[in-house]
Amino acid sequence: MWTRRPGRLRSLAFGVEELRRRRREREAALRKARREQQLVSKRLLREDAPEEAGGQSAAVLLGEAEVQQFLRLAQRGTDEKEREKALVSLRRGLQHPDTQQTFIRLEGSMRTLVGLLTSNRALLQLEAARCLHELSHSEQSAVAEACLPATSYLLTYLSGHSSDFIELCLYTLGNLIVESEAVRKQLLPQGIVPAFAACIQSPHVAVLEALGYALSQLLQAKEAPEKIIPSILDSSLPQQMLRLMQPGPKLNLGVAMEFAWCLHYIICSQVNNAVLLTHGALPTLALLLLDLAGAVQRMDDVGLELLACPVLRCLSNLLTEVPAEAMGQQMELRDERLVAALFIFLQFFLQKQPALLPEGLWLLNNLTANSPTFCTSLLSLDLIEPLLQLLPLSNVVCMLARVWSCYSCYSCISQRLPDPSCSSQGCRP
Structure with a gap:
């Protein structure tokens, strides 16, 4: 994934897109865990992807003398190939947590690495950046703090010409940003x-x-x-x-x-x-939701729920900012299409990702909270029965389904006014 060499990619058990898809799925789980348990989520790019290709880690525990030797060779090797090879060995060692601790304890180690990062040798720059990337993925906050001298250079390199190098710098910065307030x-x-x-x-x-x-x-x-x-x-x-x-x-x-x-x-x-x-965030998100609903109908499970989840949340929370009388102009859509798309996702979630049902129901709640027009659309599309089918699933789903059911009552619809006792909009974190 570093240089996207075709030969290396063909040797992997999975292609690049498959690796990206799996990484996105892991990231979705990490985001959920982070919301619930205040965990820090980071990403790691590796050329060999050992966890995917062979199942065995390439991390090597290095002692203090070995780290010093590789840094010395990388800095003063007889030729560029030897210097690059020393950095590759150091990078593999930095995949081990104990080697990371050894590295940051050594006086002048980060200064040497930053010097290689700012050298005029592209291959040495790249390998030094990979070493920093390994350090940025550490679970120890002290390691992220030690990388502070390198962050300004990583930021500068975002204006470079190599897309691979820019991608690496961005992921490294992302890992460091979330870990260290000093970096931010x-x-x-x-x-x-x-x-x-x-x-x-x-x-x-x-x-x-x-x-x-x-x-x-x-x-x-x-x-x-x-x-x-x-x-x-x-x-x-x-x-x-x-x-x-x-x-x-x-x-x-x-x-x-x-x-x-x-x-x-x-x-x-x-x-x-x-x-x-x-x-134009609301119409953009609404159109995207319609597009995703069409894709769900055309294809099997292709990871669309990974995008649907944040889109539903964005729409739900933005609706709390829009006055009821202005909703029609903001959405710029026929409400029947949006409601139909929402129920397509509810059915999709029911079959594929039941844990995401509350996201769709929360949007339904915020759509109908101040809009009798949306309530009428739900009835005209005969969507009460599909909603009632969700009641036995879980307490959360049952509660949200019941909240909406208040809006389908005859008094609300016949008067074309929302009943304040039924529900209210809410922002979902």
Whole structure:
């Protein structure tokens, strides 16, 4: 995955797209665990992908003397090939947690690695960046802090020409951002938001997906609502994110999923969602939901639920920001289409991902909370019976289904006014 050499890719048990799909599934599980248990999720890129290809780790435990030797050879080797080979050996050693601790304890080790990262030798730069990437994936916060001197250079290299190198820098920054407040404090005044805004113009899908990951990590920082999201909303990033989520033949599932989660974190902050509404977030998300519903009908399980989940959440939470009288202009859609698409997903979730049923029902609740028109559509499409079929599934699903059932009562519909005692909109974190 580093250099996308065709020969190396053919030797793997799975192709690149399959590896990406599996990684997205693991990331979805990590995001869920992080929400529930405050876990830190990180990503790791490796050329050999040993966990996928052979099931055995290539990590090697290195002692202090060996780490010093590899650093010395990488810095003063007789030729570039020997120096590169020393960095490769060091990188494999840095896959072991104990070697990581040994490395950061050695005086001058990070200074040497940063020197190689900033050298004028492209291969040495790449291998040094890979070593930093291994360190960024560490579970020890002290390791992330030790990488602080390298972060400014990683940020600078985002304006480079190699898409593979930019992708690697983005994933490394994303891993460090989520771990260390010191890293965030250093990168914000150095222009990480403008750098990300420039990266989102890239034509390379891998770069865009890596950018979405790094941005989502930044948006989940505890200080994001006060110090990060306002500057993001003032940049071109919201418009460009919505552009990349426009349905059509150019839509990429992985890229759209990453930026849908970014959008979700921004919306939940409630800093200034009016900016997103001004940029057309609601119609974009609604059209994307319609497109995904059509894809669900055409194809078997292709991982569409990984994108559907954040899209449903974004729509649900944005609807709480829209006055009832303005909803029609914001959606720019016939309500029957949106409701039908929502029930297609409810049926899909029922068969494939029952845990995601509350996401669809939450959107249904927020759609109908202040809109008798949507309530009427539900009745005209004869969707009460499918909703009632969800009642036995779980307490959460039953509660949400019952909440909506209040809106289908004759008094609400006949008067074409929502009954305040039935339900209210809510923001889902």
